[in-house]
Amino acid sequence: MQSYERLRFFLDGMLYMMALFSLLSYFQQRKAIYWQYAVYIVCITLTFYLDDADTSSEYIPGTNYWITSLESLAFVMYISFAVQLIRIQENDPLSYRILRVMTLLLAGETIFEGLLFLFGTNDEIKSLSYAVFRFSVAGAALVVVPRIMRLRQPVVSYFITGSLLFVAGCLVALVVNYFPSVFNRNPDNPFTFSVTFMQLGVVGEVLCFTLGMSLRNRQNELEKIRVQEQLIAQLRENDLKNQKLLRIRDDIARDLHDELGADLASISMVSHATAHQMTTDPAQALQSLKQIGETARKVIQVMREIVWSLHSAHDSAQQFTDRLRETGLSLYEHHPAKLHFEFNTDGQPVPSHMRRDLYLVYKELVHNALRHSGANNVYVQFQFSNATVFLCVKDDGKGFDPALPHTGNGLINLKKRAESLNGQLCIGKNGNTGTSTTLTCQLQAYS
Structure with a gap:
């Protein structure tokens, strides 16, 4: 086997192995980019065979219909491959529309040149038609390529490098045709054939494109991992929300049972008693x-x-x-003690899942000060900023010692509310007289 044939056999083997690898990848992953890439490689390789078989010294470009058809199909696959590899439709819609026009031009060229072939048109017209279509496609490519390069994606560098290697091989092959005395198709020297340079350019292109697809697959995997992490985070957030909803439901059930159940039962019992009293004891x-x-x-x-x-x-x-102000003023409306407010918030909303506990703690504190302190002044301070909640109710009354035993459920309920808020409840003296009660909790700790 001569040197040229051995080199062609080696390079063809590389290209066909890559085509086979792409087809197997398609059957495994079911992505169109793989079979289109395989068709592109096969079309280019067949074009080399046809170019190599044409030994005419007066070869006119565009006169061999089968070569131009294979070239057009290869370019169509090349465009589709580029669109999917670089995601041009998402990243640059204008370039995508131009590439679609280029695809239509190539399809139109194949149909038109097929008609010229069927009607036996002379070679000059065929070559002119070929040149017009090819220059139109090349002009559109000159618009698209700079726009693609501006995308600055890592995969673009592989695509551009591979394309440049193919173009360089084609340019060298074109120059070869103008030096027949040097590039004389000597079978013992493969570099005397113009097809050798084109095929080397395609091999370099295929290697770059393969690396580009590998990088794209890696990016897709990383994107899937990011999406999975986001889904996991969303599921965790939903789980926390569900827990909050369950806690709210439990709180509502407890409030309905503790605060309304007894009252409603009392109404039922008293109403039955009233029915008998209407005849026996109207005053009662x-x-x-x-x-x-x-x-x-x-x-x-x-x-x-x-x-x-x-x-x-x-x-x-x-x-x-x-609401705090309205409740406090309503409680102290007919009482001589004065109620003083100091509110300091940064505009941040009070979450509904902690609003009721905060409100009930406040209501219990101002109610206790009203009933037990004998104070002339009650001071309410509420701060809600930087995810920190601070509530303080103090008075100038007779004071209160939480260490002493006390009857009733007021203090117990306050402590339970503070625990549900994951907060810290402190009860102490307000100076020499009076009582000061503070509740401090963190929004994050509660959520």
């Missing part, structure tokens, strides 16, 4: 009706508080502090 029946009315109003008030604490429209800090 009237008192029972008043008791029913007071209990019903209490139930309505508790229901309003529950609905308010859950309504998303009340998330703003301003609405929350307005």
